[in-house]
Amino acid sequence: MTTMTVAPRFPLYRKEAKYEFLRLLRARTFTLATIGFPVMFYLLFGVVNSRGHEVLSASKYLMATYAIFGLVGCSLFGISVTLSNERNLGWLEVKQASPMPAPAYLLAKLLTAFAFATIIFGLLLTLGLTLGHVTITGTEIRNLALTILGGVLPFASMGLMLAMVVPPQAAPGILNLIYLPMSFCSGLWMPVSVLPHWLQTAAPIWPTYHLSQIALGGIGFEMRGTLAGHIAALAGFTVLMLGLAIVLFRRNATAS
Amino acid sequence: MVTVEEKSAASIPAAVDVAYLHGATKSYGAHRALDEVSLTLRAGEVVALLGPNGAGKTTAIKLLLGLLGPDAGEARVFGGNPRDAATRTRIGAMLQVARVPETLKVREYLDLFRSYYPTPLPVEHIVRVAGLAGIEDRLFSQLSGGQKQRLLFALAICGDPDLVFLDEPTLGMDIESRHGLWQQVRDLAARGKTVLLTTHYLEEADSLANRIVVINKGTVIAEGTPAQIKSRVSGRTIKCVTSLDEDLLRRLPGVTSIEVKHGTTVVRCGEVEDAVRQMLALDTGLHSLEISSPALEDAFLALTKGE
Structure with missing residues (x-):
């Protein structure tokens, strides 16, 4: 009691985040899927479709939407699959029995999602500027970067909520069943305007739709709906997901 | 001191x-x-x-x-x-x-x-x-x-x-x-x-x-x-294949229970060494001999039975 009774906070939080990032970076199935897919899709559909130096090219559109596709992937999978495994297979208990503060654990997962989203955005931007002949201003890059980073929050919350319900073995499969259709239906793979009419009408139910509209609006494309409306939708979605996550966490805690 | x-x-x-x-x-x-x-x-x-x-x-x-x-x-x-x-x-x-x-x-x-x-x-x-x-x-x-x-x-x-x-x-x-x-x-x-x-x-x-x-x-x-x-958990287990019959085995020193399963005889016994010595002398064809300390499940039986 005379000296420190708890460990210094900063190194603890830093190490928790560093090692969460490192362990996912080294997990090949994770990096291949979350970084590899958006990059591969972008090369196949974005770069190949780039024609000349149009200002509003398909390669510019897809650079933004595949960056969102990527951030949603790394937020959902990086949080849900790891947390679901750790909760159900004992590792979380080891950490809970240790003096590790719970916020350090959650913050580490959030920061890791930020890091992967940044990596994916950096790669797509590089490919877009070089192979994709994308014309983009400094302000537009800043807008897009802010949208990508801000967009991690709603999907990290969604990942947290899903981790409370999906069993560890089935987690990747269930997440893909949500992730892939949601990406398609909200216009991340091709513009909403070329989707069937009923899908266009239903698009606003997808959080990815709102995020992609903000991103596209920020880089010179015409935005469907209003910026305030999209931000409100994403904020509401985040609150809903966090609320559900807390309710489910408590329900699980009393059930066990 | x-x-x-x-x-x-x-x-x-x-x-x-x-x-x-x-x-x-x-x-x-x-x-x-x-x-x-x-x-x-x-x-x-x-x-x-x-x-x-x-x-x-x-x-x-x-x-x-x-x-x-x-x-x-x-x-x-x-x-x-x-x-x-x-x-x-x-x-x-x-x-x-x-x-x-x-x-x-x-x-x-x-x-x-x-x-x-x-x-x-x-x-x-x-x-x-x-x-x-x-x-x-x-x-x-x-x-x-x-x-x-x-x-x-x-x-x-x-x-x-x-x-x-x-x-x-x-x-x-x-x-x-x-x-x-x-x-x-x-x-x-x-x-x-x-x-x-x-x-x-x-x-x-x-x-x-x-x-x-x-x-x-x-x-x-x-x-x-x-x-x-x-x-409270005394006794060990002798496992072997033997032609000796159960009645005879039961009379050996310290034997508490006998079980025959699939041709293998399992004897629970307080003084294993004495019992084994006699069994080997009585049955020269005895083989597949194993002696083990009580499994915990046996210990529980002993503990719960004693109460």
Whole structure:
């Protein structure tokens, strides 16, 4: 009691985040899927479709939407699959029995999602500027970067909520069943305007739709709906997901 | 001598309770995992919680760690709630884990867990004590079963805790690792640390503990020193293929029960050596002889029958 009774906070939080990032970076199935897919899709559909130096090219559109596709992937999978495994297979208990503060654990997962989203955005931007002949201003890059980073929050919350319900073995499969259709239906793979009419009408139910509209609006494309409306939708979605996550966490805690 | 003892008794307060469960009850749905269990750990003591799978050992540890809350009764550690951060810095725990993130190295796990504690042990010390020398740069996925267990042990002790919980610590370990870990538990005790370990090996409890608490179906059915417990679970088992008939075997010294299954005769017996000597003399064709100490399940039968 005379000296420190708890460990210094900063190194603890830093190490928790560093090692969460490192362990996912080294997990090949994770990096291949979350970084590899958006990059591969972008090369196949974005770069190949780039024609000349149009200002509003398909390669510019897809650079933004595949960056969102990527951030949603790394937020959902990086949080849900790891947390679901750790909760159900004992590792979380080891950490809970240790003096590790719970916020350090959650913050580490959030920061890791930020890091992967940044990596994916950096790669797509590089490919877009070089192979994709994308014309983009400094302000537009800043807008897009802010949208990508801000967009991690709603999907990290969604990942947290899903981790409370999906069993560890089935987690990747269930997440893909949500992730892939949601990406398609909200216009991340091709513009909403070329989707069937009923899908266009239903698009606003997808959080990815709102995020992609903000991103596209920020880089010179015409935005469907209003910026305030999209931000409100994403904020509401985040609150809903966090609320559900807390309710489910408590329900699980009393059930066990 | 008498004066010295009196003096030490006067200057050192009677063994301090570092943790206890008092009337702790815990149910999972309709299944009552622990039923009014009381258990006290005193400073510097190694206590073995002994019982078969599903007896409630892990539940007891989880209550003491604050990972579970009791439905009734109380769990206290260092006079406080085990969930307090300051309490947790004085506790280390090795739990049964089905899966650990596999892409971190031994060295990184140590670095991470050391950062959780205010005064961790030096890395070199932990590596030596837990037997991790030479594998510090291996990923968790590259470790053998025993090495994984040793790393989990290292994480339990890396903060130099005063109280260490070891849940089935030697599960999956080879004999060498197991004996190494036993030595580490003895060293912890020698340094004044308190250890609670669960096991379903009678031998392990016997070899390590000052005190054994036998638990079955959520209740404590026996408690005492290893000698006291063993005296209640006497007898060993002789297994062999023999032509001797049951009536004859029953008359051998110390035989308590006989069972014949698939041509193999199983004899439970207090004085194994005498019985075996006579059996071999009576049946020269006797073969496939095995002698074993009582399995814990047998011990439970003996313990519960005696009551």
